[in-house]
Amino acid sequence: MRKVSFAEFGGPDVLELLDAEEPHAGPGQVRIAVRAAGVNPVDWRLREGQVLGAHPLELPAGLGLDAAGVVDEVGEGVDGVGVGDPVFGEGFDTYAEFAVLSAWARMPEGLTFEEAAGYPSVVETALRVIREVGVRPGQTLLVSGASGGVGSAVLQIARDRGIPVIGTAGAANQDYLRDLGAVPTTYGEGWVERVRRLGHVDAALDLAGSGVIRELVELTGDPRRVVSIADLGAPEYGVRFSGVAGSVPDALAEAVGLIARGRLHIPVEKAYPLADAAAAHIDSQAGHTRGRRVLLV
Structure with missing residues (x-):
């Protein structure tokens, strides 16, 4: 199979598309034929060697946490899913033609593989930071860097929970934030005063x-x-x-429920062929994303 790998830490140019041995599902896991893989900031941070404390790895290493695809191997002890089922979830080395998932859910009706690959880590992160910051219904949440994947999920989950949001983003994404239920403002010089004019802030998230x-x-x-x-x-x-x-798994279950109720939709800003993983990283690091970036297999 083909897999994106890197043998040294560095810039996007260290990424290579190589032939590799296929992984196999262990106990409590499934293997999927990957149709699309999500591109997350943690991916390029790992490529640069930034977050090894939380995500240790040995070189050469693959990349990718999120994917959507079709189950083609089921590990021992797994029930409720079978070969041929379309799923989305989280695993490891998902920038590949085959990947093993340790958490998954059946794809919601109407979601494409391309869209589904953008949800797992993003929704888990959004739910986690909302919980950790302790914001409650009726309190105002400030989200810095609100137009990306996690921001898009935070804004919609907050709206569903009755939490007003002030979101900062570039000028081109102001209407996008407004459509997701936030009161938008731009970042850059004077942004703190602009936020103050919009109202009191009870809690804040830095996503950028x-x-x-x-x-x-x-x-x-x-x-x-x-x-x-x-x-x-x-x-x-x-x-x-x-x-x-x-x-x-809990995050995926909540995501499925929100999607089914029409309360969560994370758009794909751009999809890249697997061979263009380096270009996806360059664009991800540049920021200004609206929604998600994914790799197509």
Whole structure:
């Protein structure tokens, strides 16, 4: 099979599409013929050697956590799913023609493989940070970097729970945030005052890692009311850096329910052939994403 791999840490150019041995499902796992794989910021952070404490790996290594595809091998102890079933979920080395998943769910009706590959890690992360920041219905949540995959999920989950959101994003994504139920404003010079004019902030999420932790603490008045998934320096300000996943099966189950009720939709901004993983990483690192980026197999 073909698989994206890298033998040294570095820029996008270290990624190679190589022939590799097929993986096989172990106990409690399924293997899928991958149709699409999600591209997450953690992927390029791993490629650069940034987050090895939370995600240890040995080189050469593959990449990818999220995928959607068709089950073609079922491990011991697995029930409720069989060969030929379309599923989406989370595993390892999903930038490949075959991948093993450790958490999965049947694909909701009407969702394409391309769309489904963008949900697993994004929804788990969104649910986790909303829980960790402790925001409740009626309290206002500020989301910095709100137009990407996690931001798109946070905004819609918050709307479903009755949590008002102020979201920051580029000028081109203001209407997109508004469509997802947020009160939008732009980042850049003067953004803190623009947020203050929009109202009191009870809690805040940093999803972009754009060096705004100090300002988020200032706006909330309490570092315990701020959570970051993107700024490794956040703990210096007393802010929690959230990098350890919670229950992915529970997150997938909630995602399926939200999708079925029409309360969650994460668009795919761009899809790339598997051979163009480096280009997907370059675009992901550049930011300004609206929704998700995926690789097609």
